[in-house]
Structure formats: C-alpha cells, structure tokens
Amino acid sequence: MRRTKAEAEETRNSIISAAERVFYEKGVSNATLEDVANAAGVTRGAIYWHFSNKTDLFLELYNSVSMPLEDMIAREIEAPDSDVLCYIEKSTGDWLGDLAGDEHRQRIFTILLRCAYSDDLLPVLEKQQEVDDRHVALLENAFAKARSEGYLNANWTPQSATKALWWMMGGLCSDWLLFGRRFDLVAEGKEGLKRLFGSFRPSADIVDASPAS
Incomplete structure (x- = not known):
C-alpha cells in the first residue's frame, strides 16, 4: 500500500x-x-x-536553522538616513536572545561546533563557509555605510569592525554552548556589544561604558 x-x-x-x-x-x-x-x-x-x-541528512539539519539577521541588515542598509550601527547592535543582541530561547537552534549550533569535518562532511563545511562569507560581506557593507555617513570612528575600518564583531559573537556563543552555559548569554552578551559598539562610534557619540566607581 x-x-x-x-x-x-x-x-x-x-x-x-x-x-x-x-x-x-x-x-x-x-x-x-x-x-x-x-x-x-x-x-x-x-x-x-x-x-x-548522512551528509545529505546533516545538510537538511543545517538548513533548518533560519538566519533572519541577514534579511534584517540587508533591509536596513537600503534605508536612507538610518543609524546602521544602532540597527546592527540591536539585531545582534536580538539574535543572542533568539539563541538563548531556542533549544533546537542551540543543538544545531552545538553539533556544528563539535563536528570533525571529514571528507564526506566537507559539503556541510563548504555550506557554512558560503553562508559565513555572505554574512561577512553584508556586515562590511553595513559598516561601510556607517563610515560614509559619519557614524564610524576613524580608528575602525569596515573590515576591522566586521572582524571584531564576528569574532566576539563567535567566541561568545561557542563558549556558552560548549562549556555549560556558565553565564547569562543575553545580559552579558548585550553588555559586551554595548562596549564594542561604543568604540565603533565617533568619540563625541561614545557612551561612557566604564564601570561605576
């Protein structure tokens, strides 16, 4: 039947x-x-x-995790007279909240972090690299817009700002996922983002992020 x-x-x-x-x-x-x-x-x-x-099945798992950050930032880049830095900071902070509240997403990212990419799993690694490259290019475009509109500190280039944010988010999430969720991902992550984005802004716009005495 x-x-x-x-x-x-x-x-x-x-x-x-x-x-x-x-x-x-x-x-x-x-x-x-x-x-x-x-x-x-x-x-x-x-x-x-x-x-x-198994690779085909693993790719299906990978594709089951949505990446809303990409579409949101792309729309903001096209919007006139917008403070792109504010939007990127909010979007990345919201993404941390989504990860902290979504056990399915946590498991998928943990699987990806733990995976030893042998020859038969190289298509999954290549897919990851393709998505990562697209996101890096998107962030660089966003920071380039911020610089052209006077929102980015001269100490930063779009490329260096992108790398700093990328490495911070990657390290933050990897540490949280792999080592027992030992800290508040959302609260401490957003505090870290606040300090990082404070350094991105021109000096006159930097919010004092120093600890209270």
Missing part, C-alpha cells in the same frame, strides 16, 4: 528530528544512519528514501 504524501512528510520530519538528537548525543562522525533509524523508529531504507546519505 502506497503511503500518502502527508505520511511521507511525517516520516521525513521524524528522521530529521531523530538525527538532531543522535548527532547531538554521539557527534556526527560517530553516529550512523542505523542509529538514526533506530531513534526514529524506521528502517534504513526509509532514510534512504528521503536522504541519499
């Missing part, structure tokens, strides 16, 4: 959900499609019906 389209989609979603759990618990390299099949309560044949291999 042929399965309905809805039943096939339900099976596909259960496989993706099981893969997320298995990859998170065992790591992508150590997990097998047999492990995923057992967790999903399906046969390996069912997995191969929907996904050609």
Whole structure:
C-alpha cells in the first residue's frame, strides 16, 4: 500500500528530528544512519528514501536553522538616513536572545561546533563557509555605510569592525554552548556589544561604558 504524501512528510520530519538528537548525543562522525533509524523508529531504507546519505541528512539539519539577521541588515542598509550601527547592535543582541530561547537552534549550533569535518562532511563545511562569507560581506557593507555617513570612528575600518564583531559573537556563543552555559548569554552578551559598539562610534557619540566607581 502506497503511503500518502502527508505520511511521507511525517516520516521525513521524524528522521530529521531523530538525527538532531543522535548527532547531538554521539557527534556526527560517530553516529550512523542505523542509529538514526533506530531513534526514529524506521528502517534504513526509509532514510534512504528521503536522504541519499548522512551528509545529505546533516545538510537538511543545517538548513533548518533560519538566519533572519541577514534579511534584517540587508533591509536596513537600503534605508536612507538610518543609524546602521544602532540597527546592527540591536539585531545582534536580538539574535543572542533568539539563541538563548531556542533549544533546537542551540543543538544545531552545538553539533556544528563539535563536528570533525571529514571528507564526506566537507559539503556541510563548504555550506557554512558560503553562508559565513555572505554574512561577512553584508556586515562590511553595513559598516561601510556607517563610515560614509559619519557614524564610524576613524580608528575602525569596515573590515576591522566586521572582524571584531564576528569574532566576539563567535567566541561568545561557542563558549556558552560548549562549556555549560556558565553565564547569562543575553545580559552579558548585550553588555559586551554595548562596549564594542561604543568604540565603533565617533568619540563625541561614545557612551561612557566604564564601570561605576
């Protein structure tokens, strides 16, 4: 008896959900499609019906994490007379809030951070690099707009500002995800962003971020 389209989609979603759990618990390299099949309560044949291999399944997991920051910043760059720095700071702070409140996103990013990208998983790494390169270019354009409109301190270039923000966000999230969520990601992250963006602004616009005496 042929399965309905809805039943096939339900099976596909259960496989993706099981893969997320298995990859998170065992790591992508150590997990097998047999492990995923057992967790999903399906046969390996069912997995191969929907996904050609483990890499294909892993890419589907990667694609399940939305990147709203990209669209938001792109729209703001096009808006006339906008303080792009304010918008980037708010958007990155909001992104930290989204991560802190979304266990699915936390698991996906943790899987990506822990993954050993062997030859068969190189397509996932290449996909990550493609997305990262696009986001870096977007941020550089945003900081270039801030500089052209007088919002960026002369000590910073669009490239150096982008790298500082990128490294801060990457280190912050990696430390939080991999080492037991030992601090308040949102509160401490936004405080760090406030200080960093204070240094981005021309001296007259810098808000005093020094600790109270």
